[in-house]
Amino acid sequence: MTTFLLVCLCGGLGAVTRFVFNTSIQRWWDRAFPLATFVINVIATFCAGLAAATWVSQSVPESTYLLFVTGFLGGFSTFSTAINEMVSLARRERFMTAGLYLLATVAVPMVCVICGWWVGLACA
Template identity: 75%
Template sequence: MMLFLFVCMCGGLGAVARFVLNTSIQRWWSRLFPLSTFVINVIATFCAGLAAAAWAHQVVPESTYLLFVTGFLGGFSTFSTAINEMVSLARNKHFGMAAFYLAATIVVPVICVSLGWLVGSLAH
């Protein structure tokens, strides 16, 4: 039960961190590309790769992994917002940008989680 409550708390902290970063980026970024969501998801996937490597190499216990990945990163990352932004771009007839954002949202995070895993594995 305590792990459940701590995961919930970490999820809330992740959501607050996402809000702060999202708001900060949106203050100076006014272009069509939804940079704030993209940056948040890139950071989250890199950190998820690091955490997965740390857990796989038994550097951190499973409970710490769950608190960070399921809790904090679960609240921090936002794939649903990215999909909504893609639909919004397409609905506003920005088809090229929507396609680019779709590709970037799929490809770049896969690269980031792989890099996070690599960095986390090298640190072990």
């Protein structure tokens, strides 16, 4: 029960952190491309790769991994918002931006997970 409550708490902290990042980025980015969500998901996927590598190399216990990845990063990352933004761009007939955003939202986080994994293994 303690782990459950801690994951919930970490998820809440991740959501608040996402709100702060999102608001901060949107204050100075006023273009069609949804940069705030993209940056948040790039950070989250890098951190997920880093956390996975440190857990696999047994540098951190499973409970810490769960709190960080399932809790904090689960609340911080926002792929559902990214999908919603793609649909919104397409509905406004910004097909090129929607397509680029789709490609970037799939490809870049994959690279970030791999980079995070490499950094995690190098530091472990």
